[in-house]
Amino acid sequence: MGYKINVHYEEKPCYDIIIKESYDYLIDELNKLDIKNRKLCIVSDSTVGKYYLEELSDRIKESTSIIESFVFQAGEENKNLNTVQNVYEYLIEKQFDRNDILVALGGGVVGDLTGFAAATYLRGIRFVQVPTSLLSMVDSSIGGKTGVDFNAYKNMVGAFHQPKLVYMNVSVLKTLTDIQYFSGYGEIIKHGLIKDKEYFKWLKENTMLLKIRDTNTLEETIYRSCLIKKEVVEKDPTEKGDRALLNFGHTLGHAIEKLMNFTLLHGECVAIGMAAAAHLSYNKGYLTKEELTDILETIHEFELPTTVSNLDPNDIVKASKNDKKMEAGKIKFILLNGIGNAIIDDTITDEDMLKALSMIIK
Numbered sequence: 001m002g003y004k005i006n007v008h009y010e011e012k013p014c015y016d017i018i019i020k021e022s023y024d025y026l027i028d029e030l031n032k033l034d035i036k037n038r039k040l041c042i043v044s045d046s047t048v049g050k051y052y053l054e055e056l057s058d059r060i061k062e063s064t065s066i067i068e069s070f071v072f073q074a075g076e077e078n079k080n081l082n083t084v085q086n087v088y089e090y091l092i093e094k095q096f097d098r099n100d101i102l103v104a105l106g107g108g109v110v111g112d113l114t115g116f117a118a119a120t121y122l123r124g125i126r127f128v129q130v131p132t133s134l135l136s137m138v139d140s141s142i143g144g145k146t147g148v149d150f151n152a153y154k155n156m157v158g159a160f161h162q163p164k165l166v167y168m169n170v171s172v173l174k175t176l177t178d179i180q181y182f183s184g185y186g187e188i189i190k191h192g193l194i195k196d197k198e199y200f201k202w203l204k205e206n207t208m209l210l211k212i213r214d215t216n217t218l219e220e221t222i223y224r225s226c227l228i229k230k231e232v233v234e235k236d237p238t239e240k241g242d243r244a245l246l247n248f249g250h251t252l253g254h255a256i257e258k259l260m261n262f263t264l265l266h267g268e269c270v271a272i273g274m275a276a277a278a279h280l281s282y283n284k285g286y287l288t289k290e291e292l293t294d295i296l297e298t299i300h301e302f303e304l305p306t307t308v309s310n311l312d313p314n315d316i317v318k319a320s321k322n323d324k325k326m327e328a329g330k331i332k333f334i335l336l337n338g339i340g341n342a343i344i345d346d347t348i349t350d351e352d353m354l355k356a357l358s359m360i361i362k
């Protein structure tokens with residue numbers, strides 16, 4: 001099996017997303033990027049680096065002989081400017097110039113951080129995404145949102161910078177821990193909820209196969225999620241309008257992620273944030289009781305939380321005010337007007353949020 005998707009930027013072909021189990025496809029595509037006499041630096045984290053850096057490096061040697069690698073300690077707490085600075089220092093030491101290229105080998109933390117380093121080093125160099133977590137395969141590697149956390153505020157500093165290629169090999173998912181694997185379903189369920197009722201239904205029908213990581217079902221899931229994300233980001237690459245729909249569950253989810261000091265995973269916080277947003281949608285009359293129950297049960301089915309403990313709802317509302325979707329002091333909140341149909345609502349008050357939060361704080 002395998003899939004290929006072409007992503008357009010400003011209506012021109014921009015990069016391919018390749019979902020294939022053989023690294024031969026990556027090498028073919030890298031060769032097209034004219035890297036023979038260029039330097040290439042693989043950026044990875046300590047966990048992914050241990051498993052896959054040597055293997056990938058050996059294969060890439062077929063395309064260029066000048067390969068460097070930079071590995072940082074795994075974890076969201078390292079997605080910050082300090083690590084970016086260490087990347088810059090390394091690239092300067094190795095005399096990387098504007099024609100050279102970075103390869104992000106890892107999950108969303110590596111992808112966001114490497115993409116930001118590529119966007120800013122020498123005012124911008126090329127980079128390739130090789131996502132290795134489920135979450136990064138279905139979401140973070142696509143669409144060119146790069147960046148880091150700042151003073152623990154999520155993705156506060158960043159840039160839009162499109163990759164030259166996104167290549168994913170689903171066989172690497174075998175080493176992903178269960179908790180990290182299911183975290184990816186936070187974003188996958190989100191894709192169904194915001195854009196595709198039939199996909200949401202299909203996910204529920206295929207839960208058992210997905211839980212045992214059946215390769216074909218997983219590849220189809222990744223492909224369908226990538227297609228949904230591609231369609232949204234192509235129409236609105238820099239989030240002037242409907243790209244904000246991809247932020248469903250994130251307004252409160254990001255606030256919870258920060259307040260929990262990153263002890264919960266991104267996908268887990270998105271799941272809790274989606275549960276809160278679903279309650280809010282129900283309170284506004286946009287979802288039926290049955291739809292709300294269906295959403296909460298599906299999130300549980302994929303071993304994700306819909307509640308959180310030991311947080312003050314007022315703190316969550318306060319932290320949500322730093323959301324990047326604030327405009328003139330008003331929050332653009334993403335709600336569901338039925339499953340598969342997300343909408344942007346700028347009339348949500350603190351009281352609306354507090355009422356929804358009372359249903360998810362235990």
Ligand SMILES: NC(=O)c1ccc[n+]([C@@H]2O[C@H](COP(=O)([O-])OP(=O)(O)OC[C@H]3O[C@@H](n4cnc5c(N)ncnc54)[C@H](O)[C@@H]3O)[C@@H](O)[C@H]2O)c1
Pocket residue numbers: 045046047048051074075076079106107108109110112132133134135136139140141142143144145146155172173174175176177180183187266267
């Ligand atoms: N740019 C975007 O559009 C976008 C979209 C969604 C999420 N994000 C960001 O992505 C990050 C979350 O990504 P994530 O869930 O991949 O987290 P992550 O990058 O921290 O990866 C999760 C953990 O799994 C390990 N790992 C990754 N692949 C592995 C593999 N194949 N085998 C074994 N271990 C592996 C990593 O080392 C890490 O410890 C957050 O910072 C979030 O804000 C960005």
Ligand SMILES: O=C(O)C(=O)C[C@@H](O)[C@H](O)[C@H](O)COP(=O)(O)O
Pocket residue numbers: 139143145154155187239243244246247250324
């Ligand atoms: O690609 C997007 O746009 C998204 O919103 C995808 C989200 O899953 C992702 O977590 C993103 O990084 C959040 O963006 P932010 O601008 O709210 O930081």
Ligand SMILES: [Zn+2]
Pocket residue numbers: 139187250266270
């Ligand atoms: Zn997300």
